[in-house]
Amino acid sequence: xxxxxxxxxxxxxxxxxxxxxxxxxxxxxxxxxxxxxxxxxxxxxxxxxxxxxxxxxxxxxxxxxxxxxxxxxxxxxxxxxxxxxxxxxxxxxxxxxxxxxxxxxxxxxxxxxxxxxxxxxxxxxxxxxxxxxxxxxxxxxxxxxxxxxxxxxxxxxxxxxxxxxxxxxxxxxxxxxxxxxxxxxxxxxxxxxxxxxxxxxxxxxxxxxxxxxxxxxxxxxxxxxxxxxxxxxxxxxxxxxxxxxxxxxxxxxxxxxxxxxxxxxxxxxxxxxxxxxxxxxxxxxxxxxxxxxxxxxxxxxxxxxxxxxxxxxxxxxxxxxxxxxxxxxxxxxxxxxxxxxxxxxxxxxxxxxxxxxxxxxxxxxxxxxxxxxxxxxxxxxxxxxxxxxxxxxxxxxxxxxxxxxxxxxxxxxxxxxxxxxxxxxxxxxxxxxxxxxxxxxxxxxxxxxxxxxxxxxxxxxxxxxxxxxxxxxxxxxxxxxxxxxxxxxxxxxxxxxxxxxxxxxxxxxxxxxxxxxxxxxxxxxxxxxxxxxxxxxxxxxxxxxxxxxxxxxxxxxxxxxxxxxxxxxxxxxxxxxxxxxxxxxxxxxxxxxxxxxxxxxxxxxxxxxxxxxxxxxxxxx
Amino acid sequence: xxxxxxxxxxxxxxxxxxxxxxxxxxxxxxxxxxxxxxxxxxxxxxxxxxxxxxxxxxxxxxxxxxxxxxxxxxxxxxxxxxxxxxxxxxxxxxxxxxxxxxxxxxxxxxxxxxxxxxxxxxxxxxxxxxxxxxxxxxxx
Numbered sequence: 001x002x003x004x005x006x007x008x009x010x011x012x013x014x015x016x017x018x019x020x021x022x023x024x025x026x027x028x029x030x031x032x033x034x035x036x037x038x039x040x041x042x043x044x045x046x047x048x049x050x051x052x053x054x055x056x057x058x059x060x061x062x063x064x065x066x067x068x069x070x071x072x073x074x075x076x077x078x079x080x081x082x083x084x085x086x087x088x089x090x091x092x093x094x095x096x097x098x099x100x101x102x103x104x105x106x107x108x109x110x111x112x113x114x115x116x117x118x119x120x121x122x123x124x125x126x127x128x129x130x131x132x133x134x135x136x137x138x139x140x141x142x143x144x145x146x147x148x149x150x151x152x153x154x155x156x157x158x159x160x161x162x163x164x165x166x167x168x169x170x171x172x173x174x175x176x177x178x179x180x181x182x183x184x185x186x187x188x189x190x191x192x193x194x195x196x197x198x199x200x201x202x203x204x205x206x207x208x209x210x211x212x213x214x215x216x217x218x219x220x221x222x223x224x225x226x227x228x229x230x231x232x233x234x235x236x237x238x239x240x241x242x243x244x245x246x247x248x249x250x251x252x253x254x255x256x257x258x259x260x261x262x263x264x265x266x267x268x269x270x271x272x273x274x275x276x277x278x279x280x281x282x283x284x285x286x287x288x289x290x291x292x293x294x295x296x297x298x299x300x301x302x303x304x305x306x307x308x309x310x311x312x313x314x315x316x317x318x319x320x321x322x323x324x325x326x327x328x329x330x331x332x333x334x335x336x337x338x339x340x341x342x343x344x345x346x347x348x349x350x351x352x353x354x355x356x357x358x359x360x361x362x363x364x365x366x367x368x369x370x371x372x373x374x375x376x377x378x379x380x381x382x383x384x385x386x387x388x389x390x391x392x393x394x395x396x397x398x399x400x401x402x403x404x405x406x407x408x409x410x411x412x413x414x415x416x417x418x419x420x421x422x423x424x425x426x427x428x429x430x431x432x433x434x435x436x437x438x439x440x441x442x443x444x445x446x447x448x449x450x451x452x453x454x455x456x457x458x459x460x461x462x463x464x465x466x467x468x469x470x471x472x473x474x475x476x477x478x479x480x481x482x483x484x485x486x487x488x489x490x491x492x493x494x495x496x497x498x499x500x501x502x503x504x505x506x507x508x509x510x511x512x513x514x515x516x517x518x519x520x521x522x523x524x525x526x527x528x529x530x531x532x533x534x535x536x537x538x539x540x541x542x543x544x545x546x547x548x549x550x551x552x553x554x555x556x557x558x559x560x561x562x563x564x565x566x567x568x569x570x571x572x573x574x575x576x577x578x579x580x581x582x583x584x585x586x587x588x589x590x591x592x593x594x595x596x597x598x599x600x601x602x603x604x605x606x607x608x609x610x611x612x613x614x615x616x617x618x619x620x621x
Numbered sequence: 622x623x624x625x626x627x628x629x630x631x632x633x634x635x636x637x638x639x640x641x642x643x644x645x646x647x648x649x650x651x652x653x654x655x656x657x658x659x660x661x662x663x664x665x666x667x668x669x670x671x672x673x674x675x676x677x678x679x680x681x682x683x684x685x686x687x688x689x690x691x692x693x694x695x696x697x698x699x700x701x702x703x704x705x706x707x708x709x710x711x712x713x714x715x716x717x718x719x720x721x722x723x724x725x726x727x728x729x730x731x732x733x734x735x736x737x738x739x740x741x742x743x744x745x746x747x748x749x750x751x752x753x754x755x756x757x758x759x760x761x
Contacts, residue, residue, distance in 0.1 A: 402709070409708045410636035412738035417640045420741070422647050445738070452709075 021086050024093050024125055025065055032061035035104070048164040053107040057100050064096035090129045094138055097122035102145050107161050111150035111179040116186060119146060123190045127197035139194045143187045150179045224365060227255030231372050239387075241380035245277035248373045252350070253279045256366065259330070260351035263373060264291070266303065266344065273299060273347065276377075281351065282328055299335075303344050307336040309363055311356030332357035336367050338374040348373055391459075398455040404448045412441055443577045450581035453512065454564070457588045466506030467616040470496055470535055470542065476511055477533060481518050490522055491530035500535055503542050503613040505593045510613070513589040516582040517546040517609050523575055524607075525550035541595070541612040552603040561599060562587035570603070586611075624651040626671035626752060631661040631688070632706065633679040637737065641674060644741055650748075658688040665698065672751060677707040702751050704744070708737040 035058040039051050072089045098119070105116035119142050127135040152158040154176055162169050234247040245263050253261040260280035264273040273291040293300055298317065302308050310317065311332045318330070330351040338346040348370040350358070358366075417423060419434045426434065474496040485492035503510060514533070521531040529549040536543045553561060557568045565580040572578070586609075590597045594614045601607040628650045630641045635656070642652045653668060655661035657679055673692075677685040685705055692698040733747050 405708045406634060409737035410634050410640075413637055413640040416738070416741055417643050422643045 021089050021093075021129060024097065024122075025068060028061055028065045028093075028097070032058045032065070035061070046165065048162075049109075050107040050161040053161075054104060057103045057107065060103070061096070061100050064093075064100070068092055068096070087130060090126065094122050094126045094130075097125075098138070098142050098145070102142070102149070105146065106149055106158075109163050110153050110160060111146060112182045113163075116146060116182065117189075119143075119186065120190055120193060124193050124197055127194040128201045132194075132198040132202070135194045135198050136191075139190045143183070143190055146186065147183055150183060154179070223257075224255050227251045228369075228372060231369075231376060235372075235376045235379050239380060239383045241377065241384060242277065244376045244380045245373075246279075248376055249277045249279040252348070252366075252369050252373070255369070256350055256362065258350045258352040258357070260328070260349075262349040262351070263338070263346060263377075264349070265338075265346035265377065266293070270303075276346065299347065302335050302337050302347050305337055305339070305344065307334070307363060307367065309334045309358050311358065329353050331355040334358045334363060334366055336363070336370045338370050338377065340371075340374040340378050345374055345377060394455045394458045397451055398459065401448045401451040401455065404444075405452070408441060408445050408448060412438070412445065415441065439577070443579070446577075447579040447581065450579050450585060454581060454585050454588055457509075457585065457592060466504075466509070467502045468505055468507045468510040469502050470500050472507060473511055473514065474533070474535065476507075477514050477518060480515060481522060481531075485522055485531060488522060488525075489527040490525055492522070492532075493530070494533040496535045497537075500537055500542055502616040503593075504595075504616045505589075505613075509589055510593070513586050513611070514544065514546070516586045517611075520582055521546055521548035521550060521607070521609075523578075524548065524571055529606075538612065541614055544611040544613060545608060546611075547606060547608040549606040552605055552607055553599065553601040554603050555601075558599060558601070562597075625649040627651045627653065627668065628748070629661065629664060629668075629670035629673045630654045631656075631658070631673065631679075631685070632676040633657060634676070637676070637706075641739075644745070645748075648745055658684045658691075661688060662691070665692075670701065671755075672748060673701055673703045675703050675705050677705055678709065702755065704747065704751075705734045706737050706739065707734065 036055065039054050039058070042049065043051055068089065071092065072085070101115065101119040101122065104118065105111075105113045108115045110116075123135075123139045123142060126138045130138070149158065153160050230251045231248050234244055234251075238244050238247065249261040249263055253259075258280075260278065262278040262281055263276045265276040266273055271293055273293055273296075275289050291299060293303060298308060309332075313331060313333045318333075328351070330353060332352040332355060334350040334357075335347050336349075337344045338348055348366070350366060352358075415434060415438050419426065419431065419438065474494050478492075478494045482492055518531065518533060525531055525548045531546070531548045531550075534545045534547075536545070551570050551574055553568055554570060557566075560566045562583050564584040567578050567580045587597060590611055590613075596612040598610045599607065600610070625648075628645055630638055630645070630652055631654070632638050632641070633656045638654045638656070642654060645652050653664055653670060655664050661673075661675075675685045675689060677683070679685060681687075685707075689703055689705070692701060692703070735744055735747075
């Protein structure tokens with residue numbers, strides 16, 4: 001894993017070790033005070049011994065501690081708690097403690113003094129905190145000092161300092177065998193301590209290191225997961241190819257922690273590679289840059305499926321890739337094919353200034369990322385194709401409707417001239433059939449008109465910027481339908497409470513939607529029934545309800561209600577004429593305005609259409 | 622029978638021209654017809670109509686409007702009332718560029734915009750009304 005540095009000391013380890021190095025300092029303060037107290041107590045109790053030198057030893061410990069604290073004060077909080085500094089701290093303390101314990105032992109009876117065993121304490125700390133060879137050397141030095149002292153006392157080179165109580169020598173000038181046994185015991189425990197503590201510390205350090213390594217690996221995986229999630233999210237939500245690619249390259253760069261990432265896409269014929277997106281690369285070098293695959297053997301090999309990775313890229317190689325990026329000082333580059341179902345659609349590249357940056361494991365991850373990017377590209381392209389197709393369909397619909405309209409108008413004009421007797425008298429039977437012809441032609445005209453409306457709405461596609469005042473809308477709807485309703489003897493009411501806000505969309509557009517609903521309601525409600533249009537406010541929208549007491553919509557037909565050209569059987573039975581486009585237009589307009597439409601109906605009892613219209617932006621603020 | 626006035630019908634659809642002619646002539650008007658803006662201008666140089674029925678979309682989508690503009694700028698025809706006809710009323714209303722909206726304004730000699738197929742009764746009523754308001758002398 002390139003991003004985890006094996007050689008550098010893990011931070012957590014560093015902190016823990018530094019803390020450990022300071023323990024002896026605290027113990028030493030206590031030890032010096034305890035020693036002074038002990039000396040005082042022993043003297044008071046009447047023990048006779050070399051109290052003066054022992055007090056000096058205690059003072060030496062205090063002085064040593066002060067020195068250590070001053071010398072290494074920066075070590076506690078400074079970031080540079082480096083290993084050499086730490087070792088130095090331990091070494092200083094080891095020397096102070098070794099000397100102090102040696103002196104304490106010597107002045108309190110020599111090899112057989114109980115204080116001689118105290119030398120094991122610094123030996124233990126050194127074994128814990130310094131490398132094993134150093135620990136053994138230190139252990140040997142302390143033992144040698146004790147041994148030499150014992151020898152010197154034996155041969156009378158150094159005076160023996162007895163400890164006496166009530167005339168009896170507590171630690172008598174030792175018999176050589178006794179001294180040897182005592183020292184041997186200390187030596188054995190010292191060596192064992194060094195060995196055990198050293199091993200334990202080593203394994204502890206390794207574990208800390210492993211944990212730290214795991215933590216960093218986890219961080220890398222988390223980052224990758226997040227990157228993958230981001231790209232997936234983009235695939236799902238962004239439809240524009242360029243935006244998809246921009247997100248993908250920046251995410252990949254972030255996840256891989258590299259300076260630059262590029263996506264080059266192959267042209268349809270597979271002959272040209274063109275930069276489709278880049279992150280972190282000099283703008284002027286990639287703008288309008290096209291690479292001929294035939295002329296770039298390295299690119300050709302990648303397109304054939306072989307990744308290219310190098311930690312020491314040469315200018316020639318970069319040139320061969322068609323990327324004049326040598327100025328950018330990239331040392332490591334990684335190129336993998338963008339593969340989709342066995343087909344290569346381009347190349348994903350990563351660039352980094354650090355040499356030898358890409359390990360095998362990272363190359364594998366990069367290939368995975370490339371597959372994701374390929375899916376993203378394909379997804380966006382598919383969406384673009386579908387959109388283009390849908391536009392083409394709409395355009396075609398519009399064109400057809402448009403071209404039908406003019407001949408229909410001519411036809412109806414001729415029909416009128418004939419029907420109205422301008423060309424001579426028309427008898428009743430002729431008149432009847434001309435009337436039928438006229439009705440059929442007008443149905444066709446309505447169909448063409450609605451097709452045009454539908455395609456125009458679809459072509460516009462986006463939410464209109466206009467605003468509709470409900471009072472004006474209600475007035476127009478009332479005016480449009482009151483005569484027709486009266487003619488059919490249907491009760492017709494439009495109710496609009498005071499103070500409703502304006503809704504989104506141009507008046508003509510919203511009116512068309514409401515008109516279609518009301519016209520249906522009147523059309524499919526038998527005489528003596530009623531049709532009501534009610535406006536109200538609901539959850540940040542204006543709720544429009546168009547209810548009738550008409551024939552209703554069979555439950556089976558409801559899912560297809562808003563499909564173009566669909567008409568229920570009962571509707572056809574009641575009204576021969578109908579385009580089947582009215583509700584499709586209603587749905588189209590509602591969607592366009594960002595609204596919702598619901599329908600409730602009972603066959604034979606009536607239908608309620610509920611439309612939630614978004615409140616106009618100006619009205620909400 | 623004296624003519625109630627001369628009406629120039631400009632439309633590239635021969636059926637519309639023919640039916641308009643029948644209807645207008647039967648109602649006492651004299652009719653001249655042109656099938657393009659250019660032809661209409663030629664005719665205008667020879668006769669002086671009292672009213673013009675002008676189709677919006679002919680060879681181009683806006684040929685009718687272009688002719689209307691031209692006539693408005695010509696002092697000789699500035700006062701000529703024009704009734705425009707279109708099969709695409711909604712399109713003209715909603716998608717017409719700025720000048721179209723302007724044409725529909727009061728200060729223009731475009732008196733009305735009718736949708737095809739024409740409602741003959743409404744058209745005749747409108748023509749009557751225009752003639753009455755302008756107090757035209759029959760026969761020009």
